[in-house]
Amino acid sequence: MTLHDLELREVGDVSGKTLLHLQCHFGLDTMSWSRLGAKATGVDLSDAAIDLARSLSAELGLDTRFIRSNIYDLPDVLDEQFDIVFTSYGVLCWLPDMDKWAEVIANHLKPGGTFYIADGHPVMNVFEMSEAGNLIPTYSYLNEEWLWEGGEPSYAGEGTIESPVYEWQHSLGEIVTALAKAGLQIEYLHEFTHCFFRFFPTMVQGEDGGWRLPEYNESYPQIFSIRATK
Numbered sequence: 643m644t645l646h647d648l649e650l651r652e653v654g655d656v657s658g659k660t661l662l663h664l665q666c667h668f669g670l671d672t673m674s675w676s677r678l679g680a681k682a683t684g685v686d687l688s689d690a691a692i693d694l695a696r697s698l699s700a701e702l703g704l705d706t707r708f709i710r711s712n713i714y715d716l717p718d719v720l721d722e723q724f725d726i727v728f729t730s731y732g733v734l735c736w737l738p739d740m741d742k743w744a745e746v747i748a749n750h751l752k753p754g755g756t757f758y759i760a761d762g763h764p765v766m767n768v769f770e771m772s773e774a775g776n777l778i779p780t781y782s783y784l785n786e787e788w789l790w791e792g793g794e795p796s797y798a799g800e801g802t803i804e805s806p807v808y809e810w811q812h813s814l815g816e817i818v819t820a821l822a823k824a825g826l827q828i829e830y831l832h833e834f835t836h837c838f839f840r841f842f843p844t845m846v847q848g849e850d851g852g853w854r855l856p857e858y859n860e861s862y863p864q865i866f867s868i869r870a871t872k
Contacts (some may be wrong), residue, residue, distance in 0.1 A: 646746075646760075646838055646851070647850075648834070648865075648867065649730060649760055650678075652758060652760075652867055652869060653758050655758075657678065657680070659726055660722075661675050661681065661682045661724060661725065661728055662683050662685070662725070662728070663682060664726070664727065664729040664746075665687075666708070667686055667688075668694040669686075669706065669708055671728075671730065673699055673702065673705055673706050676705065676706040682707070683706075683708070683709065684709070685708075685709045685710075685713065686711075688711070689711050692710040693750065695708045697855070707849065713746055714739070714743070716749075717749050717750070720750070726755060727756075727757045729748055729758075729759050729839065730760045731761055731865075732762060732841050733759075734759075734810075734812050735767075735810060738808075738810050743820065744826070745824050747826070748824040748826060748872060751872040753872055754871065755871065755872050756869065756870070756871055757826060757868075758867070758870075759867065759868050762865055763833060763862075763865055763866045764783060764812060764813055764814060765810055765813075766841055766862065766864055767783075768783050769853075771842045776856070778784075781836075784811070785812055785813065787808065787809075787811075818868065821870050823840060826870040826872055828869075828870045829870060829871060830868070830869055831866065832866060832867045834852075834863060834866070835863060836850075836854045836860075836864055837865045838851065838865070844856075
């Protein structure tokens with residue numbers, strides 16, 4: 643089981659429900675939803691990730707379905723609606739257009755269905771950490787495109803792929819507004835002062851598995867979650 647208590651608690655019981663997992667990587671969370679009784683479908687852009695997900699699902703004897711598609715092209719590939727659309731952690735930074743993203747979500751939700759996202763809080767992307775361990779405001783909080791030079795870890799194995807890396811910063815306002823414009827009703831927006839990955843080197847991991855910045859007395863939100871209905 644790779645899901646955290648946060649997602650399990652906030653998504654709730656998925657037994658017998660259809661669930662679409664956007665940007666599923668190689669599908670460990672998708673398969674976790676299957677283990678909890680959902681009829682789960684995972685979608686990712688990477689051929690290598692989807693091939694691995696299908697292999698793992700078959701090895702584990704699960705009926706989890708995986709589809710290779712760009713998220714924005716999904717309505718042309720998949721003509722289905724789901725009880726739940728789910729996405730989490732490290733997803734929005736790869737998407738340039740929040741309005742189009744939200745429209746895809748609305749397109750694949752059944753009437754009365756639930757959308758849920760948990761992801762890194764955009765305010766944390768504003769900071770770099772100095773050698774002295776201080777957070778220095780460096781980047782814009784508002785919508786911005788970033789280009790990083792260098793390699794990214796390969797899906798297919800060890801090593802990196804040497805290519806430019808594009809990421810996009812999206813404010814909470816932009817994210818929530820896109821979902822509302824697509825016709826979804828926001829149930830809640832939650833913010834948390836811990837995360838599930840070591841975003842900065844001075845972070846300390848607690849007994850609950852969450853990483854925190856003790857020197858800042860949990861002053862900054864590090865992840866957020868949104869639940870919305872159609």
